[in-house]
Amino acid sequence: MEHTTRRSQGGLFEGLYRLIMRRNSIYVTFVIAGAFAGERAVDYGVRKIWEHNNVGTTFQPLEATIRPKETQLMNPSTYEP
Amino acid sequence: MLTITSRLLLVSFVRISELRLLFLTASISNLILIELITTVPTFVVSEPITEIFTEMAGGGVIHQLLRRKLQQHSAASSFLSIFASKKVHDDAGTAGMNSLRTFALLGAGLSGFLGFATVASADEAEHGLECPSYPWPHKGILSSYDHASIRRGHQVYQQVCASCHSMSLISHRDLVGVAYTEEEVKAMAAEIEVVDGPNDEGEMFTRPGKLSDRFPQPYANEQAARFANGGAYPPDLSLITKARHNGQNYVFALLTGYRDPPAGVSIREGLHYNPYFPGGAIAMPKMLNDGAVEYEDGTPATEAQMGKDVVTFLSWAAEPEMEERKLMGFKWIFVLSLALLQAAYYRRLKWSVLKSRRLVVDVVN
Numbered sequence: 001m002e003h004t005t006r007r008s009q010g011g012l013f014e015g016l017y018r019l020i021m022r023r024n025s026i027y028v029t030f031v032i033a034g035a036f037a038g039e040r041a042v043d044y045g046v047r048k049i050w051e052h053n054n055v056g057t058t059f060q061p062l063e064a065t066i067r068p069k070e071t072q073l074m075n076p077s078t079y080e081p
Numbered sequence: 082m083l084t085i086t087s088r089l090l091l092v093s094f095v096r097i098s099e100l101r102l103l104f105l106t107a108s109i110s111n112l113i114l115i116e117l118i119t120t121v122p123t124f125v126v127s128e129p130i131t132e133i134f135t136e137m138a139g140g141g142v143i144h145q146l147l148r149r150k151l152q153q154h155s156a157a158s159s160f161l162s163i164f165a166s167k168k169v170h171d172d173a174g175t176a177g178m179n180s181l182r183t184f185a186l187l188g189a190g191l192s193g194f195l196g197f198a199t200v201a202s203a204d205e206a207e208h209g210l211e212c213p214s215y216p217w218p219h220k221g222i223l224s225s226y227d228h229a230s231i232r233r234g235h236q237v238y239q240q241v242c243a244s245c246h247s248m249s250l251i252s253h254r255d256l257v258g259v260a261y262t263e264e265e266v267k268a269m270a271a272e273i274e275v276v277d278g279p280n281d282e283g284e285m286f287t288r289p290g291k292l293s294d295r296f297p298q299p300y301a302n303e304q305a306a307r308f309a310n311g312g313a314y315p316p317d318l319s320l321i322t323k324a325r326h327n328g329q330n331y332v333f334a335l336l337t338g339y340r341d342p343p344a345g346v347s348i349r350e351g352l353h354y355n356p357y358f359p360g361g362a363i364a365m366p367k368m369l370n371d372g373a374v375e376y377e378d379g380t381p382a383t384e385a386q387m388g389k390d391v392v393t394f395l396s397w398a399a400e401p402e403m404e405e406r407k408l409m410g411f412k413w414i415f416v417l418s419l420a421l422l423q424a425a426y427y428r429r430l431k432w433s434v435l436k437s438r439r440l441v442v443d444v445v446n
Contacts, residue, residue, distance in 0.1 A: 042416060043412065057225055057227040057272070059228045062229050066265065
């Protein structure tokens with residue numbers, strides 16, 4: 001009997017179970033809200049890794065080199081004689 | 082007792098007949114392959130490493146399957162015991178049985194190995210010289226295209242390739258946000274004349290191109306293309322890196338692989354030697370020469386640089402969704418592995434009730 005009481009005290013899974021899995025309504029709410037928040041977090045994380053891995057090869061730095069040229073073309077005063 | 086042995090007899094006969102079939106196929110295939118090998122010159126040394134690994138894997142798998150199959154019925158399949166007595170041996174069989182089994186396995190493994198060897202030796206005449214694997218910048222699981230390279234590659238295509246090759250599945254709007262800005266593509270499209278549908282008078286008219294128009298085609302139809310190129314049709318390049326085996330490496334190797342034919346090989350007038358092209362004689366002349374294109378961004382236009390850029394452009398054209406696909410794949414494989422952990426936990430949670438039972442089995446003998 002003693003070992004069962006000690007088991008029900010600690011443990012990460014035990015704590016998680018007591019928090020969300022006691023009632024099904026709480027469990028379902030946790031799953032849906034967790035899915036929404038979790039997907040946003042994963043999208044953010046993966047995009048950060050992608051940008052770190054692909055420095056300089058995406059379209060954005062390329063666009064930055066094109067844009068100044070375009071504004072120069074559209075503004076006649078910047079033309080050199 | 083009798084029914085058990087009679088059942089085992091049937092099983093053992095089936096297994097032995099299978100064993101005989103195995104001997105038969107192994108020996109026949111061995112004979113055929115040995116005949117083929119002696120008549121066809123073997124370029125076993127030029128076998129690509131990947132082919133060797135696949136045949137080893139295939140041979141190993143076959144080995145394992147056979148070993149498992151034969152060992153399952155080893156208790157019942159001892160040939161001699163059936164004729165000698167009605168008893169069934171429990172051990173793995175006599176020495177004769179063991180040697181027969183090993184011979185069968187060796188025969189099957191060898192025929193598997195040699196089967197791949199003949200395929201590999203016929204490869205080069207049929208498929209062209211095997212192209213090396215180049216370290217494309219977009220090769221990793223989280224690597225994007227080099228968009229500056231796509232831009233340069235489009236320039237190479239426009240100036241070098243578009244005179245003969247069409248890219249009829251790509252529209253100008255596909256380039257927006259990938260290699261050029263919208264204004265640039267609009268200006269580029271406006272330089273082209275496009276035939277448009279009947280007007281109110283019922284006549285077809287020409288107008289300057291818009292973003293929604295496809296890339297212009299150099300020839301009106303396939304026959305015109307063949308007529309202008311000595312009977313050879315320059316293929317549409319929209320999907321070429323997907324339409325050829327190992328497309329990206331193949332196209333780069335082909336474009337940069339023109340060389341003089343080896344001694345004894347003569348190519349007829351109008352064709353050119355290229356070892357990567359199946360058959361060796363290609364109708365397209367060498368198009369990428371140093372300095373053929375002057376890049377907008379000032380990159381020196383060497384043959385290798387132009388080849389790399391144009392193949393990156395063609396890879397993008399064939400697989401524009403690659404970056405989104407890689408992002409999605411990484412994200413969902415990650416998410417599903419987390420879901421796997423959750424599912425495993427949930428399963429073990431639900432089963433814990435049953436698994437921690439105590440069962441009392443009261444068997445009546």
